[in-house]
Amino acid sequence: MLKIVLPLLALLLPWSALAETGRVQSVELTEWKAVFGRIEARDRVPARARLGGTMVTVEVAEGSEVSEGQQVASVRDEKLELQLGAIDATLSSLQSQLETAQAELKRGESLLERGVTTAQRLDQLRTEVAVIEGRIGTTKAERNVLEQREAEGAVLAPISGTVLSVPVTEGSVVMAGEVIAEIGGGGFFLRMAVPERHAGFLEEGDEIRIGGAGAESAGKLAKVYPLIENGRVIADVEIADMATDFVDARVLVRLPIGTRQALVVPADAVETRMGLDFVSIAGTGGAPVQRVVVIGEASSVEGSEMVEILSGLSEGEELVAGHE
CATH class of the missing domain: 2.40.30.170 (Efflux pump adaptor protein, beta barrel domain)
Structure with a gap:
């Protein structure tokens, strides 16, 4: 019996390694x-100069990270310093005039109590003091405006982000509204x-x-x-x-x-030997036949790794596992 069975097992062993793994499918691929x-x-916003003048400092460079409101440069207008000096001189002069007018008013009140002067003269003195005080208030307001313009020499980052470009350098003359830095955020x-x-x-x-x-x-x-x-x-x-x-x-x-229709087989059904790709299918009578195929891209179909077959197979052909 062994002499009969062993040869049969030797013949059947390769076939026992064959197992159906599916069929060639036509699926819809993207x-x-x-x-x-x-x-x-997402946002590219320029940081602009609010004041025309000379660029004094540039505190950022391309690639710098900045936060919203951070100073990136400063501009100075020398004319503002001269105007502030003139305002301060005017305020000093008006303050002296005010002190003199207040002293005259105090003297006029004393003279009126003694009956030496008239109430009309006292009213004139009071008016002079009020006029000078008003001029002082106006001059201080003008000084506040100049101080605000001077503060606008600080160029601030409009958003938080990364500095993409800085087209100016220190010492450059810039105009109001000119781009000092571009910030991406x-x-x-x-x-x-x-x-x-x-x-x-x-x-x-x-x-x-x-x-x-x-x-x-x-x-x-x-x-x-x-x-x-x-x-x-x-x-x-x-x-x-x-x-x-x-x-x-x-x-x-x-x-x-x-989308397009394509023939696919499981990725493990393709064997590569000597530079050629083979797929084993069930031939006539169930005997395995190895076909040379041209494969395309790999893709995932319902969670399984599949390979597209460009030529060599037809839809519905039965796949079997190869054997050594």
């Missing part, structure tokens, strides 16, 4: 379009321009692949802008933990632009 996006700040995102023929496939909230195949991360299509410029649709992509070392850096993005 079509991806590769485009480039740019890392941009409010978070960073990817902005991309997509050909308008794909606009109908873009929906906010879609998953976006960042980077090339094999080294991808996930993102979300946050906003699609309705205005088409130069045949392209502008869209923004949000990414968690996005590197923001370089603003305006280009990043490869893959967008879902439709």
Whole structure:
């Protein structure tokens, strides 16, 4: 019996390693379009000079982190210092006039008590004191205005963020409203321009692949802008933990632009030998047949790793596991 059984086992052993692993399936795969996006700040706000004059100090450089209200530079207008000096001289003169007028008023009150002067003269003295006090108040208000203009020489950051550019240097002559620094803040995102023929496939909230195949991360299509410029649709992509070392850096993005039918097999059903890819299928009578196939991209279908078959197989063919 052993002489009969052993040869039979030797013949049947390779076949016992065969097992059905499924069939060639036709599934719907997402079509991806590769485009480039740019890392941009959500807000790009210029810090402007509120005062014209000479740039005294520049306290930030490209790449500096600033907070809202932080001073980034200072501008000085020499004319304001001269005007303040003139105001101070006027105030000193008016103060002397006021002291003299108050002394005259006090003397007039004393003379009126003795009946030497008239009430009309006393009223004139009181009016002179009030006029001088009014002129002093006006001059102080003018001084406050000059002090405020001088304080506006401090250039403040309008938002918190990163300094993107500083187009001026110390010693530069600047005008009121001129840009001293540009600050990017409010978070960073990817902005991309997509050909308008794909606009109908873009929906906010879609998953976006960042980077090339094999080294991808996930993102979300946050906003699609309705205005088409130069045949392209502008869209923004949000990414968690996005590197923001370089603003305006280009990043490869893959967008879902439709679906297509494709033949797929499990990834472990493909064997590669001598530079060729083989898939074992059940032939006539159940005998295994190895087919040379051309494979496409790998993809995940319902949680399983699948490989697209471009040629060499037909839908519905039965797959079997190969053997050594």
